Amino acid sequence: xxxxxxxxxxxxxxxxxxxxxxxxxxxxxxxxxxxxxxxxxxxxxxxxxxxxxxxxxxxxxxxxxxxxxxxxxxxxxxxxxxxxxxxxxxxxxxxxxxxxxxxxxxxxxxxxxxxxxxxxxxxxxxxxxxxxxxxxxxxxxxxxxxxxxxxxxxxxxxxxxxxxxxxxxxxxxxxxxxxxxx
Amino acid sequence: xxxxxxxxxxxxxxxxxxxxxxxxxxxxxxxxxxxxxxxxxxxxxxxxxxxxxxxxxxxxxxxxxxxxxxxxxxxxxxxxxxxxxxxxxxxxxxxxxxxxxxxxxxxxxxxxxxxxxxxxxxxxxxxxxxxxxxxxxxxxxxxxxxxxxxxxxxxxxxxxxxxxxxxxxxxxxxxxxxxxxxxxxxxxxxxxxxxxxxxxxxxxxxxxxxxxxxxxxxxxxxxxxxxxxxxxxxxxxxxxxxxxxxxxxxxxxxx
Numbered sequence: 001x002x003x004x005x006x007x008x009x010x011x012x013x014x015x016x017x018x019x020x021x022x023x024x025x026x027x028x029x030x031x032x033x034x035x036x037x038x039x040x041x042x043x044x045x046x047x048x049x050x051x052x053x054x055x056x057x058x059x060x061x062x063x064x065x066x067x068x069x070x071x072x073x074x075x076x077x078x079x080x081x082x083x084x085x086x087x088x089x090x091x092x093x094x095x096x097x098x099x100x101x102x103x104x105x106x107x108x109x110x111x112x113x114x115x116x117x118x119x120x121x122x123x124x125x126x127x128x129x130x131x132x133x134x135x136x137x138x139x140x141x142x143x144x145x146x147x148x149x150x151x152x153x154x155x156x157x158x159x160x161x162x163x164x165x166x167x168x169x170x171x172x173x174x175x176x177x178x179x180x181x182x
Numbered sequence: 183x184x185x186x187x188x189x190x191x192x193x194x195x196x197x198x199x200x201x202x203x204x205x206x207x208x209x210x211x212x213x214x215x216x217x218x219x220x221x222x223x224x225x226x227x228x229x230x231x232x233x234x235x236x237x238x239x240x241x242x243x244x245x246x247x248x249x250x251x252x253x254x255x256x257x258x259x260x261x262x263x264x265x266x267x268x269x270x271x272x273x274x275x276x277x278x279x280x281x282x283x284x285x286x287x288x289x290x291x292x293x294x295x296x297x298x299x300x301x302x303x304x305x306x307x308x309x310x311x312x313x314x315x316x317x318x319x320x321x322x323x324x325x326x327x328x329x330x331x332x333x334x335x336x337x338x339x340x341x342x343x344x345x346x347x348x349x350x351x352x353x354x355x356x357x358x359x360x361x362x363x364x365x366x367x368x369x370x371x372x373x374x375x376x377x378x379x380x381x382x383x384x385x386x387x388x389x390x391x392x393x394x395x396x397x398x399x400x401x402x403x404x405x406x407x408x409x410x411x412x413x414x415x416x417x418x419x420x421x422x423x424x425x426x427x428x429x430x431x432x433x434x435x436x437x
Contacts, residue, residue, distance in 0.1 A: 107190070109323075
């Protein structure tokens, strides 16, 4: 990664709704600067995963993270970098840390994760939303909530709640930063 | 040591034991690699027919063919919406999904898997698009090495001639996303030269068995049969243990 971009703000966590609320709150706090926002699945990749036939097979954590990286590359190209180039502050919800924590919770090699995401510029500000994952399916709007549901849906991988908790724990322990609870 | 590390080690041992059992025919993975127009698909079909006649239980897997990821790639290619990184990541995802859902299950059950293009296609094309080899190779980890890689070697001129004789190369096949050349045929000639250069480096690094694809179809087929017979008794590559262990873990330890 290159040196941090001061106008790039990453909001990470496991609860999608809480992260969205944190992003809106962060944007509202910007009084003088113009702000853009970039959510996961801007590319629509995961929307297509959801509608795939069951016979296509469920993605593993590794496959989901390759897709997340593809989606992030899309967000960087079409949303984040153009907005930064125009001088805007950009809030990315979520960014790299959420994906790395999810991968670590699923047992993937941390080096593999960090090297895969090495194309992403380092944010100047990182916020961790500590709210736990939503229990209700209709409230699950985050990547971690989606990912846990995908990989534990059909076979005996780590139970969903344990995987969500582990992801949250990795985010808390590996990311020394200012925390923002919901 | 974490529980997952401990489990992965136990599953690696299980993988070694399963594939190292010499009392039965183990699963074999044979990859056919080479540029478009090298005739590898023709050879793959002939090889499969011959193997079946020899009593092998054969499964074929093609590049970019997973039921889950292929539609995602196809729709983005259609609107020319992929950057080199997105192109690379999506093909790696497609590959991983096929490894987990098609290739490893078949190998575990003792089948012979013929891969019409393997991860080397991703490496050659992505590096020809300017991406870093180490980064691209990382995307395909944990690596699954074929028992045999047949590389069908042709010159850029032959590849271009054979492809343009049957069709106009599509936008990404012609590398127009990186060459910025409007004419697909001209772009293809430029791009395939880069791809072949990358393939030839990979052939040295990864010990491909090179087949002279300028030879006749019959000569190539007989050479492949002989090369296969020479190689099929090779011991299972221990470096595949991590990939198999991760797959076993994903399935809760049950194959």
